[in-house]
Amino acid sequence: xxxxxxYPFDPPGDIAALRADLRAWLAVxxxxxxxxxxxxxxxxxxxxxxxALGAAxxxxxxLPVRYGGGDRHPLERYVVIEELLAAGAPVGxxxxxxRQTGPLILRYGSEEQRERYLPGIAKGELYACIGLSExxxxxxxxxxxxxxxxxxxxxxxxxxxxxxxxxxxxxxxLALVRTEEGSERNAGLSQLxxxxxxxxxxxxxxxxxxxxxxxxxxxxxxVLVPHxxxxxxxxxxxxxxxxxxxxxxxxxxxxxxxxxxxxxxxxAAGPDPAPELATLIGELTAEMWALRQLSMSTAAKLAAGExxxxxxxxxxxLGNAFEQDMPRRVQAIVDxxxxxxxDLAKLLRALLIASPSFxxxxxxxxxxxxxxxxxxxxx
Amino acid sequence: MSAAREMLCDTARAVFAEAVTAGIAPVExxxxxxxxxxxxxxxxxxxWGDVNAVLQIAGVVVPDLPVAELIAGEALQPAATVxxxxxxxxxxxxxxxxxxxTRQQFGRxxxxxxxxxxxxxxxxxEVRAVEAAAAALASRLDAVRLDVIAADxxxxxxxxxxxxxxxxxxxxAHQVHGAIGFTEEYDLHRVTVxxxxxxGAHGNDAFWAARLGRQVAALGGRGLWKAMTARGx
Numbered sequence: 001x002x003x004x005x006x007y008p009f010d011p012p013g014d015i016a017a018l019r020a021d022l023r024a025w026l027a028v029x030x031x032x033x034x035x036x037x038x039x040x041x042x043x044x045x046x047x048x049x050x051x052a053l054g055a056a057x058x059x060x061x062x063l064p065v066r067y068g069g070g071d072r073h074p075l076e077r078y079v080v081i082e083e084l085l086a087a088g089a090p091v092g093x094x095x096x097x098x099r100q101t102g103p104l105i106l107r108y109g110s111e112e113q114r115e116r117y118l119p120g121i122a123k124g125e126l127y128a129c130i131g132l133s134e135x136x137x138x139x140x141x142x143x144x145x146x147x148x149x150x151x152x153x154x155x156x157x158x159x160x161x162x163x164x165x166x167x168x169x170x171x172x173x174l175a176l177v178r179t180e181e182g183s184e185r186n187a188g189l190s191q192l193x194x195x196x197x198x199x200x201x202x203x204x205x206x207x208x209x210x211x212x213x214x215x216x217x218x219x220x221x222x223v224l225v226p227h228x229x230x231x232x233x234x235x236x237x238x239x240x241x242x243x244x245x246x247x248x249x250x251x252x253x254x255x256x257x258x259x260x261x262x263x264x265x266x267x268a269a270g271p272d273p274a275p276e277l278a279t280l281i282g283e284l285t286a287e288m289w290a291l292r293q294l295s296m297s298t299a300a301k302l303a304a305g306e307x308x309x310x311x312x313x314x315x316x317x318l319g320n321a322f323e324q325d326m327p328r329r330v331q332a333i334v335d336x337x338x339x340x341x342x343d344l345a346k347l348l349r350a351l352l353i354a355s356p357s358f359x360x361x362x363x364x365x366x367x368x369x370x371x372x373x374x375x376x377x378x379x
Numbered sequence: 380m381s382a383a384r385e386m387l388c389d390t391a392r393a394v395f396a397e398a399v400t401a402g403i404a405p406v407e408x409x410x411x412x413x414x415x416x417x418x419x420x421x422x423x424x425x426x427w428g429d430v431n432a433v434l435q436i437a438g439v440v441v442p443d444l445p446v447a448e449l450i451a452g453e454a455l456q457p458a459a460t461v462x463x464x465x466x467x468x469x470x471x472x473x474x475x476x477x478x479x480x481t482r483q484q485f486g487r488x489x490x491x492x493x494x495x496x497x498x499x500x501x502x503x504x505e506v507r508a509v510e511a512a513a514a515a516l517a518s519r520l521d522a523v524r525l526d527v528i529a530a531d532x533x534x535x536x537x538x539x540x541x542x543x544x545x546x547x548x549x550x551x552a553h554q555v556h557g558a559i560g561f562t563e564e565y566d567l568h569r570v571t572v573x574x575x576x577x578x579g580a581h582g583n584d585a586f587w588a589a590r591l592g593r594q595v596a597a598l599g600g601r602g603l604w605k606a607m608t609a610r611g612x
Binding site for chain 2: 006008019082083086259262263264265266267269270271272273275277278279280281282283285286287288289290291292293294297311314317318366368369370372373375376377378379
């Protein structure tokens with residue numbers, strides 16, 4: 001990891017115009033509802049918004065035109081994503097499909113899969129979930145036990161996924177399953193693209209400590225999917241999932257998803273803030289600015305076709321710490337009642353409760369630090 | 380890195396190595412004072428990207444010599460200090476990695492222990508953040524032709540971020556080194572003591588946080604993002 005270069009963030013085209021157009025579009029189309037929906041906004045589900053965003057060309061931007069995409073550069077998409085997050089737009093419905101499932105189908109999927117799924121993803125109408133975690137396979141993902149056996153009729157799936165965000169509103173799951181009988185650890189795994197309306201699939205909600213229904217248990221009971229559900233190469237699931245996680249961990253959502261709280265803090269402090277508020281705003285701004293530089297450099301490396309697994313982990317680790325720290329530090333300084341109904345109080349309460357999940361989802365802090373340590377040449 | 384900058388860095392390494400014993404004279408003689416002077420005025424015609432690269436080396440090799448003062452004026456010293464700090468932090472990380480991969484206890488290298496791995500990962504994140512801050516500050520300074528007023532936001536953010544990293548980086552570097560890192564003989568203090576000094580020089584945390592905080596407060600909540608994106612990328 002030592003001495004690795006910072007990649008210049010240099011997207012093609014008129015980026016100022018791209019930002020201006022999107023901001024103008026958001027001014028008309030972003031729902032002006034509850035401010036809490038703006039915090040942690042990539043978990044805010046709004047199918048109508050996703051569809052409108054897709055129609056405006058802001059979903060599936062990097063996919064080829066023949067699949068309904070915009071053929072745009074990945075860094076143009078990055079600019080759009082950071083604008084949407086900074087505005088607190090409700091991007092949760094299409095988020096996973098746009099961020100990782102679409103690109104994975106494009107990279108590893110068959111022509112049939114691309115034609116079947118990518119246009120719906122680019123329209124902001126087809127939603128996806130990630131079938132990785134299982135009851136016995138959390139941080140230890142290689143312990144996956146859900147099986148898919150090849151039969152003359154297709155793949156027969158048995159097992160269970162858990163903590164599956166958005167399974168209840170998703171159309172498809174990209175699942176990591178054990179296709180090779182008797183295989184162990186990260187060998188013998190494959191990725192299957194499963195239509196969630198297939199008979200034998202049961203989805204049960206898990207309500208989180210904030211009272212929200214984001215994640216689910218998904219049970220597979222003799223579920224039969226066609227041979228064509230296999231994505232990429234049989235037995236290469238681990239390698240493909242690693243590439244998928246690079247997309248999942250490197251984005252600006254790791255530092256920008258609770259930007260609404262910083263906005264509310266600055267507005268509450270006013271143009272002539274008390275010294276302790278000015279100090280806090282200054283410290284949070286410096287951290288956010290540095291994180292943005294790291295995130296942009298990582299995106300540029302990814303766009304250059306390289307594997308930024310370690311850099312992505314650095315962004316995730318620092319971003320998670322920033323986003324967990326922010327509500328705590330705001331609460332320590334701002335006199336705000338737990339049940340107050342002003343924007344700052346509502347955001348503070350929501351993010352204090354949501355923040356423990358930040359260093360769990362997408363890889364725990366301990367796993368992420370382990371990846372960084374390996375990148376340093378330890379182990 | 381461009382070929383010209385690679386050559387500049389090679390020269391800096393060689394000259395600074397000589398300066399460790401000879402003092403600032405060889406650095407002056409090699410013409411580092413002309414780094415930012417335009418070629419039309421018989422200077423090197425370098426930019427802040429070059430200064431950043433050179434000072435990161437100075438921060439490791441000759442942290443106690445006034446190389447930054449030789450290259451840049453008073454108004455640019457906060458920015459110069461960020462580069463020195465990025466270099467010194469990179470060296471503290473490098474020494475720490477070497478040490479934990481070499482030093483054996485309980486029959487294996489320290490780097491095999493998860494507790495040590497997790498500490499070094501935390502340290503590496505801080506170092507990366509400061510390197511990114513130094514690079515981003517350099518590109519802003521070059522975009523505005525070293526106008527420190529136009530780059531005031533980036534100078535404040537970068538120096539503050541670097542200051543805040545010092546506590547974590549120096550503490551973990553010393554912790555994983557154990558007693559040997561606390562000796563005069565071993566090289567770690569040659570970067571950690573300057574880091575402690577630089578945190579308080581050219582604006583400590585409170586100075587830059589208050590300044591940046593007031594600047595951002597005047598922008599308003601939504602104004603922060605607009606300003607940040609208007610200033611770069």
